[in-house]
Amino acid sequence: MSDIASRVKAIIVDKLGVDENEVVTDASFTNDLGADSLDTVELIMEFEKEFDIQIPDDQAENIATVGQAISYIEEAKK
Amino acid sequence: MELKRVVVTGLGALTPIGNNIEEYWDALVNGRSGSAPITYFDTEKFKTKFACEIKNFPFNEYFDRKEIRRLDKFAQYAMVASDEAIKDSGIDLNTVDKYRVGVIWGAGIGGLETFQEEVKNFANGDGTPRFNPFFIPKMIADIAPGNISIKHGFMGPNYTTVSACASSANALIDALNYIRLGYCDVFVTGGSEAAVTQAGMGGFNAMHALSTRNDDPQKASRPFDANRDGFVLGEGAGALILEEYEHAKARGAKIYAEVLGGGMSSDAYHMTAPHPEGIGVIAVMENCLRNAGLKPEDVDAINTHGTSTPLGDVAELKAITKVFGEHAKSININSTKSMTGHLLGAAGAIEAIASILAMKHSLVPPTINHETADENIDPELNLTLNKAQEREVNVAMSNTFGFGGHNACVLFKKITE
Numbered sequence: 001m002s003d004i005a006s007r008v009k010a011i012i013v014d015k016l017g018v019d020e021n022e023v024v025t026d027a028s029f030t031n032d033l034g035a036d037s038l039d040t041v042e043l044i045m046e047f048e049k050e051f052d053i054q055i056p057d058d059q060a061e062n063i064a065t066v067g068q069a070i071s072y073i074e075e076a077k078k
Numbered sequence: 079m080e081l082k083r084v085v086v087t088g089l090g091a092l093t094p095i096g097n098n099i100e101e102y103w104d105a106l107v108n109g110r111s112g113s114a115p116i117t118y119f120d121t122e123k124f125k126t127k128f129a130c131e132i133k134n135f136p137f138n139e140y141f142d143r144k145e146i147r148r149l150d151k152f153a154q155y156a157m158v159a160s161d162e163a164i165k166d167s168g169i170d171l172n173t174v175d176k177y178r179v180g181v182i183w184g185a186g187i188g189g190l191e192t193f194q195e196e197v198k199n200f201a202n203g204d205g206t207p208r209f210n211p212f213f214i215p216k217m218i219a220d221i222a223p224g225n226i227s228i229k230h231g232f233m234g235p236n237y238t239t240v241s242a243c244a245s246s247a248n249a250l251i252d253a254l255n256y257i258r259l260g261y262c263d264v265f266v267t268g269g270s271e272a273a274v275t276q277a278g279m280g281g282f283n284a285m286h287a288l289s290t291r292n293d294d295p296q297k298a299s300r301p302f303d304a305n306r307d308g309f310v311l312g313e314g315a316g317a318l319i320l321e322e323y324e325h326a327k328a329r330g331a332k333i334y335a336e337v338l339g340g341g342m343s344s345d346a347y348h349m350t351a352p353h354p355e356g357i358g359v360i361a362v363m364e365n366c367l368r369n370a371g372l373k374p375e376d377v378d379a380i381n382t383h384g385t386s387t388p389l390g391d392v393a394e395l396k397a398i399t400k401v402f403g404e405h406a407k408s409i410n411i412n413s414t415k416s417m418t419g420h421l422l423g424a425a426g427a428i429e430a431i432a433s434i435l436a437m438k439h440s441l442v443p444p445t446i447n448h449e450t451a452d453e454n455i456d457p458e459l460n461l462t463l464n465k466a467q468e469r470e471v472n473v474a475m476s477n478t479f480g481f482g483g484h485n486a487c488v489l490f491k492k493i494t495e
Contacts, residue, residue: 014143015144015147016144017142017143017144017145017147034144038211038212038215041211042210042211042212045208045210045211049208
């Protein structure tokens with residue numbers, strides 16, 4: 001697992017209070033990991049802080065799964 | 079229309095002297111203080127370095143990780159105390175009509191720590207408003223009853239009353255009146271507060287409201303004593319289940335007491351100082367007696383607001399003498415704040431519980447830490463000093479007054495057919 005992927009997963013485990021095993025690439029924040037609208041906003045903010053990036057609202061809307069978060073951040077950090 | 083009778087069928091408490099009703103009562107009758115040096119933050123630069131904190135409650139086991147991050151302490155305390163009260167009431171959550179169960183909660187401030195920390199983060203940043211999405215919903219004072227209803231599915235009236243230190247007495251009175259009028263069968267009511275924070279301590283210190291007896295925190299809350307020097311900040315929650323009498327009887331509920339009446343008034347005088355003649359306090363006790371259909375002579379015990387401030391304690395006792403006349407001398411008057419500290423928006427709830435338990439056990443908890451008589455206080459008044467007193471209590475009154483001049487008073491009576 002890449003460094004970015006493991007940091008993203010650690011944030012999700014911490015913020016959503018879910019088990020690490022559940023945080024798989026295809027897992028959807030809302031459908032699989034129990035996040036509500038406020039949780040997803042908080043996740044995006046944590047990603048911004050952790051990786052020192054800005055995720056505009058219109059792009060944040062497209063980050064709905066663990067995998068999408070990891071690829072977005074990997075792209076942004078290139 | 080005929081008003082319905084209202085009874086108390088469940089109790090819950092999370093206080094600085096006990097984490098449930100049993101522990102709370104044990105500490106009350108044995109005169110234990112909950113005051114100690116503050117553990118939550120570094121108090122080096124603070125004038126007052128002690129408070130009555132909640133101790134040894136396993137919040138991290140009680141709530142799951144996600145839940146605890148979404149709840150300010152004041153909402154966590156509300157959940158714990160209301161869970162205990164609901165369980166104690168024996169109400170069957172599967173069969174009760176949840177549209178007829180409401181939650182009216184009292185909080186003087188709400189999520190003060192959440193507010194403090196979020197504003198601190200913003201102030202320490204570069205001006206970008208990176209506020210947490212949970213900031214507002216964690217902080218607002220009405221989120222405590224909101225969360226209680228979400229947990230249990232209670233769909234009746236739901237809100238928070240805010241009248242500083244009278245908040246939870248106002249909540250109780252609202253719940254009483256809604257049941258009387260037939261709006262609901264059951265209310266979860268009470269109050270919670272969690273203001274032992276830098277902002278809370280700093281703010282109350284700035285008003286010169288807090289005791290600064292740093293060398294002896296356990297002796298700092300000393301209502302009616304000549305050397306009292308301010309209140310001791312406390313935190314926690316108290317919860318009561320109020321229920322329509324026939325509804326309670328039909329399900330064979332254990333009944334602690336009848337809520338006979340509530341009184342409300344305003345001093346209309348000063349933001350924080352009590353009226354020296356206690357006119358608003360006289361009015362609130364008279365209103366309450368009238369509302370309950372009782373005479374002054376009927377009252378056996380009064381749990382005072384008695385915060386241990388120089389002005390407030392004397393004004394309240396003067397008002398009691400004015401309302402009750404000669405009978406004042408045969409009333410067991412006490413201040414349980416001598417032990418719990420001042421729980422602000424939760425004070426009315428935990429003190430109502432103390433009154434109800436005094437009736438149940440025929441034992442009035444003491445006003446501890448009394449050493450020197452105050453020459454401004456009538457020595458013939460029985461202030462239940464330092465030791466609990468056995469007393470058959472049929473009618474108990476509980477007083478609470480809040481900054482802003484809000485006064486609220488509740489009367490309980492042993493249940494009779």
